[in-house]
Amino acid sequence: MAMTVPRPKLNWRERLYLPAIVAGLAITFKHFKNMLFGHTKVTMEYPEQKPDSRLPDHYRGAPALVRDEDGRVRCVACQLCEFICPPRAIKIIPGEIASTDHFARVEKYPEQFDIDMIRCIFCGMCEEVCPEQAIFLRKDYAITGFTRAEMVHHKEKLLEIGGVIHGVVLK
Amino acid sequence: MPPFLFWVFALMTLIFGAAVVLNRNPVASALSLVVSFLGLSALFVSLDAYFVGIIQVLVYAGAVMVLFLFIIMLLNLQAEERHRINWLASAGGLGVALILLIQVVFTIRHFEAARQTFPALSASTIDDVRNIGALLFRNYNLPLQIVGILVLVATIGVVLLSKREPR
Amino acid sequence: MDSFFVITSLLKIVGILFVVILPMVSYAVYAERRVSAFIQDRMGPNRVGPAGLFQPIADMFKLLLKEDFTPRAANTFYYWLAPCLAVMPAIITIAVVPFGSTLFGVPMIIADVNVGILFVFAIASLGVYGIVIGGWASNSKYPFLGGIRSSAQMLSYELSLGLAVIPVFLLVGNLRLTSVVRYQIEHGWFIAPFVGDWMNPWKWLLAIPMIISFLVFLIAIFAETNRLPFDLPEAEQELAGGYNIEYSSMKFALYFLGEYAAMITGSAITVTLFFGGWHFPGIPDGSHGWIFGLMNIAVFFAKVAIMIFIFMWVRWTLPRFRWDQLMRLGWLFFFEIALVNIFIVAGIMAFHQS
Ligand code: SF4
Ligand code: SF4
Numbered sequence: 004m005a006m007t008v009p010r011p012k013l014n015w016r017e018r019l020y021l022p023a024i025v026a027g028l029a030i031t032f033k034h035f036k037n038m039l040f041g042h043t044k045v046t047m048e049y050p051e052q053k054p055d056s057r058l059p060d061h062y063r064g065a066p067a068l069v070r071d072e073d074g075r076v077r078c079v080a081c082q083l084c085e086f087i088c089p090p091r092a093i094k095i096i097p098g099e100i101a102s103t104d105h106f107a108r109v110e111k112y113p114e115q116f117d118i119d120m121i122r123c124i125f126c127g128m129c130e131e132v133c134p135e136q137a138i139f140l141r142k143d144y145a146i147t148g149f150t151r152a153e154m155v156h157h158k159e160k161l162l163e164i165g166g167v168i169h170g171v172v173l174k
Numbered sequence: 175m176p177p178f179l180f181w182v183f184a185l186m187t188l189i190f191g192a193a194v195v196l197n198r199n200p201v202a203s204a205l206s207l208v209v210s211f212l213g214l215s216a217l218f219v220s221l222d223a224y225f226v227g228i229i230q231v232l233v234y235a236g237a238v239m240v241l242f243l244f245i246i247m248l249l250n251l252q253a254e255e256r257h258r259i260n261w262l263a264s265a266g267g268l269g270v271a272l273i274l275l276i277q278v279v280f281t282i283r284h285f286e287a288a289r290q291t292f293p294a295l296s297a298s299t300i301d302d303v304r305n306i307g308a309l310l311f312r313n314y315n316l317p318l319q320i321v322g323i324l325v326l327v328a329t330i331g332v333v334l335l336s337k338r339e340p341r
Numbered sequence: 342m343d344s345f346f347v348i349t350s351l352l353k354i355v356g357i358l359f360v361v362i363l364p365m366v367s368y369a370v371y372a373e374r375r376v377s378a379f380i381q382d383r384m385g386p387n388r389v390g391p392a393g394l395f396q397p398i399a400d401m402f403k404l405l406l407k408e409d410f411t412p413r414a415a416n417t418f419y420y421w422l423a424p425c426l427a428v429m430p431a432i433i434t435i436a437v438v439p440f441g442s443t444l445f446g447v448p449m450i451i452a453d454v455n456v457g458i459l460f461v462f463a464i465a466s467l468g469v470y471g472i473v474i475g476g477w478a479s480n481s482k483y484p485f486l487g488g489i490r491s492s493a494q495m496l497s498y499e500l501s502l503g504l505a506v507i508p509v510f511l512l513v514g515n516l517r518l519t520s521v522v523r524y525q526i527e528h529g530w531f532i533a534p535f536v537g538d539w540m541n542p543w544k545w546l547l548a549i550p551m552i553i554s555f556l557v558f559l560i561a562i563f564a565e566t567n568r569l570p571f572d573l574p575e576a577e578q579e580l581a582g583g584y585n586i587e588y589s590s591m592k593f594a595l596y597f598l599g600e601y602a603a604m605i606t607g608s609a610i611t612v613t614l615f616f617g618g619w620h621f622p623g624i625p626d627g628s629h630g631w632i633f634g635l636m637n638i639a640v641f642f643a644k645v646a647i648m649i650f651i652f653m654w655v656r657w658t659l660p661r662f663r664w665d666q667l668m669r670l671g672w673l674f675f676f677e678i679a680l681v682n683i684f685i686v687a688g689i690m691a692f693h694q695s
Binding site for chain 3: 201202205208224225228229231232235236237240241243244247248302303
């Protein structure tokens with residue numbers, strides 16, 4: 004249905020527009036002046052100032068693998084994260100743990116665990132789905148590299164970012 | 175002004191004037207006409223007629239030709255480029271132009287005043303804007319007013335014509 | 342035409358172009374980015390050099406090193422010609438603007454022609470060709486629309502522009518821009534006649550139409566230089582950039598240069614016509630010593646810089662007009678105001694003299 008939007012009737016002062024324009028100019032000048040004398044502080048100058056201390060606990064940065072208190076990689080190579088990852092950033096090649104090993108009943112461990120950080124969208128699905136609490140999204144956000152190959156985080160890198168976690172984390 | 179500049183600007187005016195006719199692309203023709211006007215105004219300036227020279231640029235090159243371009247571009251005249259040259263008509267046109275040229279040359283050769291060289295005016299002592307104004311408003315005041323009213327009538331007529339019919 | 346004249350003129354041309362105008366253009370771009378940032382509570386470019394002052398140099402290298410691309414469907418000759426046409430008029434116009442009094446006895450104006458302001462308008466009116474031809478030669482619809490808009494807009498606002506300055510020249514009685522400055526030194530700036538016999542009520546009566554005239558002129562200059570709120574030819578949101586979409590690299594930079602050069606000349610002319618040119622109360626002209634001559638030049642360019650700031654300030658405050666509003670404003674509003682203004686000034690002058 005066609006609808007007519009009623010236009011407000013303007014009196015002569017409003018129709019002159021000049022007062023409104025001057026008022027607008029005054030507002031922008033106020034902003035200009037405050038910025039010029041450093042009264043406004045909105046922008047964070049990134050490489051010198053970093054937001055690290057102000058990042059919230061639920062911040063989703065780079066995904067990383069963790070070790071448990073015995074120094075074992077927690078991941079059991081169940082490949083659930085590989086399966087759920089929306090952009091298919093994770094690639095896992097599982098390996099079998101030798102039966103003589105102390106952790107033989109775990110059966111599997113990730114022989115290779117790559118996360119392509121060019122593809123990763125920091126969605127946190129991997130962390131969500133992991134049955135072993137082996138993968139977490141850390142607070143690292145400055146992930147850079149000169150080549151595509153450099154942007155793939157291998158297992159060592161992931162463990163380095165991840166660190167050690169004791170016990171069960173209540174999420 | 176050194177005479178060689180006269181030749182430069184005269185040639186510029188003529189060559190681009192010819193280009194107006196010879197160009198197949200209407201926009202290119204219009205632009206050639208602009209350059210031709212610029213040459214003409216340079217010639218006026220060289221005669222210390224600054225006002226006429228500048229008005230030539232301001233009115234013709236700056237306003238009228240912009241309107242021309244506006245219309246040409248809006249109409250998008252591409253048929254002109256595909257059109258074949260009518261050699262007979264071209265020859266006829268050239269003939270007329272030639273006859274005119276011969277007549278002009280003939281007249282000038284037999285017209286005494288046109289062959290005299292006038293003494294040079296003392297440069298830039300004349301305020302030609304003031305002179306033109308005085309001439310227009312003192313000597314030719316009535317004709318000026320009449321022309322003014324004519325232009326006004328024409329303007330009102332245009333406004334009336336371009337106004338849409340009330341439904 | 343002696344050699345002294347030729348040499349000083351050449352020096353003035355080279356000096357004003359390469360020492361003043363071109364650096365000013367590049368720093369106007371930088372200033373625009375900083376001013377717009379500050380108005381929007383941002384920082385703006387502040388990385389290259391101290392406070393980002395070397396940003397223009399970085400920009401220049403960036404633009405020079407980009408790929409210079411000519412679309413296949415473009416009309417190559419005109420496509421290349423157009424950016425040059427966009428820059429030239431703005432730079433030529435500065436020739437008749439007195440940017441200082443005298444320095445070592447040499448008048449600080451490149452060409453003091455007796456049709457000064459008409460020369461400015463004539464050359465400025467040629468500026469539209471750069472945009473129109475660029476838009477047409479690109480052979481693409483958005484540039485084309487930009488070019489069409491530009492030609493209509495320029496034509497409409499040139500009228501108000503011309504009519505708005507007539508009161509000034511009615512008072513001065515001469516079309517020379519140097520006479521305008523001299524008149525303002527004797528009688529006070531047109532916009533604020535505090536100097537000279539400032540008690541004279543006639544002058545205050547005249548100041549009212551002068552301010553109207555100034556406002557109309559300023560708005561028309563905004564329209565002529567394609568600055569917001571009148572940047573219909575490039576309107577990013579409607580035409581995706583307008584006449585210069587198809588341009589890249591240095592050709593695009595030339596358009597940019599042209600826009601800013603036009604802004605600088607526009608400011609210079611406004612300063613000359615309404616703000617007393619190089620005059621500042623208390624500073625004598627260059628005949629009292631070269632230091633004063635230099636100060637006059639500095640005063641002039643300081644005023645121009647303030648005008649440029651006003652240009653930017655307005656740009657980052659007001660939204661763009663709609664196309665039909667723009668035309669209505671030009672033809673039905675400013676044109677009439679400027680016309681009536683002329684009659685008022687002429688009437689006041691006639692009464693005053695009798
Ligand atoms: S955060 Fe999302 S995108 Fe990144 S690896 Fe985990 S599941 Fe894949
Ligand atoms: S990280 Fe977790 S979800 Fe992914 S393979 Fe290892 S155990 Fe399975």
